[in-house]
Amino acid sequence: MPERDQDGTRALIPGAAVTEESATAAAAVPVPPPAARRSVGLLVTLILGGLTAVPPLSMDMYLPALPEVTDALHAPAATVQLTLTACLAGMALGQLVVGPMSDKWGRRRPLIAGLLVYIVATAVCALAPTVELLIAFRLLQGLAGAAGIVIARAVVRDLYDGVDMARFFSTLMLISGVAPIVAPLIGGQVLRITDWRGVFHVLTVIGIVLTVVVWRLLPETLAPEQRHDGGTFEALRTMRALLADRVFTGYMLTGGFAFAALFAYISASPFVIQEIYGASPQTYSILFGVNSVGLVIVGQVNGKILVGRVSLDKVLAIGLAVITVASAALLLMSAGAFGEVGLVPIATGLFVLMSAMSLCLPNTNALALMRTKHSAGSASALLGTSSFLVGAVATPLVGIAGEHTAVPMAVVQLVCSLVAAGCFVALCRPWRKQADGQPRVKGAGS
Secondary structure: OOOEOOOOOEOOOOOOOOOHHHHHHHOOOOOOOHHHHHHHHHHHHHHHHHHHOHHHHHHHOOHHHHHHHHHHOOOOHHHHHHHHHHHHHHHHHHHHHHHHHHHHHOOHHHHHHHHHHHHHHHHHHOOOOOHHHHHHHHHHHHHHHHHHHHHHHHHHHHHOOHHHHHHHHHHHHHHHHHHHHHHHHHHHHHHHHOOOHHHHHHHHHHHHHHHHHHHHHOOOOOOHHHOOOOOHHHHHHHHHHHHHOHHHHHHHHHHHHHHHHHHHHHHHHHHHHHHHOOOOHHHHHHHHHHHHHHHHHHHHHHHHHHEOOEOHHHHHHHHHHHHHHHHHHHHHHHOOOOOOOOHHHHHHHHHHHHHHHHHHHHHHHHHHHOOOOOOHHHHHHHHHHHHHHHHHHHHHHOOOOOOOOOHHHHHHHHHHHHHHHHHHHHHHOHHHOOOOOOOOOOOOOO
16 A cells, blocks of 8 residues: 555655555655655646536536527527536536546546547537537537546545545635636637637637646556456446445435535526626626635635534535525525515625535535545545536526526525435434544445
């Protein structure tokens, strides 16, 4: 087993596979100075941040163009929103495939293969002549993009444990949080000089750059002796063992429904902000960026201040309470309980809801992954798949009453928030945990 540094990370040399033999031989070799190890860790952190940025880039750069796609392809808004649903569903299903593959063959090879397919699918999206073809290749784009999501999370589990893992997830929230800030701004500016197809051209270039960086600089983090030789049956057995753990399943469902509340905002906000409240694509992009700043700031408060001082379950409970209250307020405002409200109150409620997600999503991931030392790829796949599947179901519901009311968005957000809180209380039962905390999953590769 590779040695861990004092900060909880494993010492890594880019491009070198870590084995028992290499670890033994390393005993006779001088240990790299701390600064060198920190520089390697920073490099891996930036790469993982880039991989976790794939979903917000694929979604958020495209959001300001949704009304334009509706007009250009002569399709109703509900049908165009299926391009988001297809991408989400692809990311959900793709993780179920890529996660076990990464447990069997290591992290690098499935990741690079997924990125290459992502590039091709995104390039075809830019050329799609019909909304049906666009939906089909958005599905393929999501299937391929899933590799970055699931493997980034598995690499974190390879490198970190306990509180260090929770802190690192908050760090990733900072890095990946830049993507939703920048993506709509880039999308809005791209729409100034070209049409919605230009957004996919930019995404294609981003995919190419990320693939080259991963190929050249990301080390393998799963040692050969830690890989699983089993095939599909072994992967299914591992996932069944994970799902049989009530607390793991509780955190998985809590994170999944919280994510669905977030994605209800992502999919509905272009129409709510632009069509109902008359904002321009550029104004919408700015508001979306402000909300993402809130997500980043609260994520840093979570990682730098709360984690290690307050139990992760307590922080998660606070986050769930905040998003529930924010969702209820948005529903009351949208339904006219306070009379005619303008853009500012709605934007404020959305800001609070999105910011509080940084108290929920990183901590549900960390708490769930703490329960499985091995099979991190399969565990990560289940976490990601549940989130994206629930999000994919929620997406078309927010537009069920048309483009001129925000009530469906608020209803979906409130229902998802309440279900997330219910799963946390009923399944995780944090008040009944032992003082030492997180038992690992029996039968899941432990």
